[in-house]
Amino acid sequence: MRVLCTFSPVCEAMMGVDFWRRLQQSRAMPHDHPDHDHPHSLLPSDPALRVKALETILTQKGLVDPAALDEIIDTYENRIGPRNGAQVVARAWADPAFKAALLKDADPVLADLGFYGRQGEHMVVVENTDTLHNMVVCTLCSCYPWPLLGIPPGWYKSDAYRARAVREPRKVLAEFGVTLPAECAVRVWDSTAEIRYLVLPQRPPGTDGWDEAALMDLVSRDSMIGCGLAVTP
């Protein structure tokens, strides 16, 4: 008998029949939240308490090392972020051979710089020009090139961005203060597979002869998602 889930065929596809048997056996009393049929509803409803409870259980079982969690957080708070991508963009602006190789086959070029890893296994770099503006979204979840840009910003993961970037990219760009000329087409890349996209923004005018370190400061995170332009000095 499966009485717990309004989605039972789906849950069965996801979880298997054994799951339902175990869940039924584990609870003597009927569930009192008819809208919450998945195991997660057994955790506290407050999200901070949910996370704490899960971490406690997993640590007690020996499945999670809290020090490893600290290390993961430190990695994405302090070591892996959009300055990595900015370094790549600045070098592409400064070095035509590097740029050509990057646009042709990004993975080996990025691996040479040490920018490889989780959520950046298959990179494609797309170049903005006077007549083409590239913009990246993941309408189905939140796919994003972590090794180059870090953890995606809140707006990238928001329903508004996921829903609208494909249908009205120019209106979305306007909300970032960007207005494109009529002769410039927009290409929105919806990251539906494991390919991760980085936008190579246009080099701002007035930067001839600048070195890579100076150029890097002009490269915003948003410009590498295609929701901004590089800063014009």
Added chain:
Amino acid sequence: MTRPHDMGGRFGDGAVVPEAEDIIFHADWHPRALALTLACGSLGLWNIDVSRHAREALAPKDYARFAYYEKWIAALADMLVETGALTAAELESAQGQGSSDLAEKRLTASNVAAVLAKGSPADRTNATPPRFGPGDSVRLRAMAENTTVNGGHTRLPAYAAGAVGRIVRLHGTHVLPDSNAHRLGEAPEPLYAVALQAADIWAHPEHPRDEVILDLWDSYLSPA
């Protein structure tokens, strides 16, 4: 029919709110939720497609009201019980009972950098040659559904289903999420970037030359 995650093109979500670059997380529990999910991934109990489907299979009401990392935590709890790593009783009591057989697979702090750097490539060598090349015209599957598992995972968004586009890039051969999400094997297929004209998918396109490009597997496509 589709699921609540498939929101490309939807109306009514309001403005996109830009954010400063130095804001990474919005609450103390967000980084913890992220790290827990990544650490548990190292136990080897699921793949990325299973975990995506677990988030998508949240009840639509929960999907809509949960914050981003709440979806992660809910899906994580569901997968941990589904795979037998935890029991429902442990979740309910918020107490772990005894040590897990999987404890030897636990991600240690000293291994974090190596695990994150290693990644999890989705490309595979496969003898199946691509059916299409750049410039070819293709029609996307009419139904944004998993054709094997009813209600199952797919990466074909509803807004693109049934449209005609053109191949702009070959990505090699990649694991098929529609199969891998249900532990039916990796079933690798050629993967293509396919360009759709905005005017072919939206009633009110913003510009005649705008395009949307999606990455789509061979079995999502037919010659057009």
